[in-house]
Amino acid sequence: MNELIHNLAIWLDDTEWSRMLHESYYMYNWVESTHVLTLMVSLGMLFLIDLRMLGLALPDVPASRIAERLNLPMLVGFVVMFITGILLFYAVPVRTSQSLWFRLKMVLLVVCAVNAFLFHKRMNESVATWDIEPRAPSRIRLGAMLSLGFWSIIVVCGRFIAYDWFDCDTSPNTLIDIVSGCVDGQTRF
Amino acid sequence: MADDTNSEDKDGVKMKDDQAAALVVAQAFIVFSAIYWFTQIESVRELLQLAYG
Amino acid sequence: MIATMFTSYPRTLTAVAALLALLTLAYGGAMDAVYPSLLTVFEWLETTWFGVIGKTWGAAFAFVEAVHLLGLALLGGCVLAGDGRLLGVVLTDVPMQTVVERTHRVFVFGLSICLATGIFMACGVATKIYYLPVYWFKMLALSAGMLFHFQVRRPLLSHDIQSLNPVVVKMVAVASMLVWFMVAATGRWIGFSG
Numbered sequence: 126m127n128e129l130i131h132n133l134a135i136w137l138d139d140t141e142w143s144r145m146l147h148e149s150y151y152m153y154n155w156v157e158s159t160h161v162l163t164l165m166v167s168l169g170m171l172f173l174i175d176l177r178m179l180g181l182a183l184p185d186v187p188a189s190r191i192a193e194r195l196n197l198p199m200l201v202g203f204v205v206m207f208i209t210g211i212l213l214f215y216a217v218p219v220r221t222s223q224s225l226w227f228r229l230k231m232v233l234l235v236v237c238a239v240n241a242f243l244f245h246k247r248m249n250e251s252v253a254t255w256d257i258e259p260r261a262p263s264r265i266r267l268g269a270m271l272s273l274g275f276w277s278i279i280v281v282c283g284r285f286i287a288y289d290w291f292d293c294d295t296s297p298n299t300l301i302d303i304v305s306g307c308v309d310g311q312t313r314f
Numbered sequence: 315m316a317d318d319t320n321s322e323d324k325d326g327v328k329m330k331d332d333q334a335a336a337l338v339v340a341q342a343f344i345v346f347s348a349i350y351w352f353t354q355i356e357s358v359r360e361l362l363q364l365a366y367g
Numbered sequence: 368m369i370a371t372m373f374t375s376y377p378r379t380l381t382a383v384a385a386l387l388a389l390l391t392l393a394y395g396g397a398m399d400a401v402y403p404s405l406l407t408v409f410e411w412l413e414t415t416w417f418g419v420i421g422k423t424w425g426a427a428f429a430f431v432e433a434v435h436l437l438g439l440a441l442l443g444g445c446v447l448a449g450d451g452r453l454l455g456v457v458l459t460d461v462p463m464q465t466v467v468e469r470t471h472r473v474f475v476f477g478l479s480i481c482l483a484t485g486i487f488m489a490c491g492v493a494t495k496i497y498y499l500p501v502y503w504f505k506m507l508a509l510s511a512g513m514l515f516h517f518q519v520r521r522p523l524l525s526h527d528i529q530s531l532n533p534v535v536v537k538m539v540a541v542a543s544m545l546v547w548f549m550v551a552a553t554g555r556w557i558g559f560s561g
Contacts, residue, residue, distance in 0.1 A: 151358055151362070158552065161436065161555055162443075162551050164440040165439060165442070165444060165446070167440075168437075168440035169440050169442075169445070169447055169448075170444055170447070172440060172441050173473065183461075183465070184469075185465065186461050186465060186466075190458075190460065191458075194457055194458045194460070198447065277437055287429075288429055327375055329526050330376075332378055332519075332523045332526065333523060334376055334379040335376075335378040335382040336519050336523040336535055337535050337538065338383060339382050339542065340519075340535070340538040341542075342386050343511070343515070344538065344541060347546075
């Protein structure tokens with residue numbers, strides 16, 4: 126599996142657009158800045174929804190209204206983050222695919238998607254009974270807390286990708302090498 | 315009664331002041347942002363043109 | 368006439384004076400006068416506990432950077448929700464006053480996170496950022512943003528918003544989004560500079 130990912134990353138890395146994006150100071154930084162600044166749209170809206178469920182933001186506005194009305198700007202933000210995220214991966218595919226933090230981030234993104242699905246399902250099933258309560262029921266609050274926690278870890282992982290503490294060629298630790306999916310002899314970024 | 319009218323006048327004057335301050339500062343920020351970002355984009359464009367033609 | 372202006376429009380006159388002061392600091396050479404003497408302050412910042420931790424423990428610095436981003440997300444979300452409501456783009460079926468008032472509380476929390484983590488980060492790289500024009504520009508934009516939020520936007524929106532001039536309200540919303548975008552964008556560019 127790691128060999129397959131590595132070969133795919135090598136193939137991407139060999140494409141001209143990947144090299145151009147990686148070497149372009151302005152384009153790469155522009156894409157990266159867009160990825161980071163769009164946090165304000167995607168996570169900004171998500172945090173408001175989660176905090177509303179916990180009773181910490183807009184407690185006197187019906188919970189379903191906050192969740193429904195902020196859903197669209199949040200999704201627009203996530204789409205932009207997804208596109209810019211793919212471009213960032215495309216610019217530096219070999220190193221990123223073997224980054225411990227990137228792998229952890231991808232796993233947590235899946236966990237967040239499952240949590241969001243369950244959160245919406247549970248909310249839609251019961252919202253009529255607690256919509257105007259300042260705090261949502263404990264099950265929904267748990268979902269909101271998990272969402273806040275996981276997304277915070279995702280941001281930390283995203284930030285850590287930039288650091289080379291556990292890069293394949295610098296880390297002698299076998300367990301980290303295994304989790305990072307290091308392939309023997311890999312040296313290029 | 316006279317006190318009520320007086321306080322309403324004061325509120326009206328304060329609102330006018332707050333609106334005028336908001337108008338001046340908001341206008342300044344919008345104009346400054348437009349000039350700033352235009353200049354930034356233009357300078358990058360010129361730099362890229364110098365580098366790549 | 369001038370006396371009447373001072374008594375009737377104190378906030379407007381203060382705002383004009385503050386704008387002129389900010390412009391003088393940014394472009395009028397006022398900064399050049401105080402800039403050299405600030406170097407000792409920035410050198411001292413690196414010797415503080417924050418500075419030592421930030422410089423020697425890279426993981427702590429990176430973690431604080433991430434928390435700074437989380438604070439930014441919260442701050443930005445509140446700005447977008449509040450100003451988006453003033454522009455009639457989001458939460459249109461919730462009263463403006465409610466959205467503005469409630470998002471302000473979360474905004475203050477997000478801003479506090481950004482300021483606390485920002486001070487820590489600045490200590491760790493103090494002698495680097497001292498020489499970066501973009502850092503100083505960000506500080507001016509941040510000062511402008513905070514003054515605008517607490518001294519202009521909030522007093523204005525404490526009145527009944529329906530009775531305010533809608534054009535002024537919309538301009539305030541646009542200006543607010545622009546100034547916080549400026550703060551965030553110049554902040555991000557600090558990382559690419561130096």
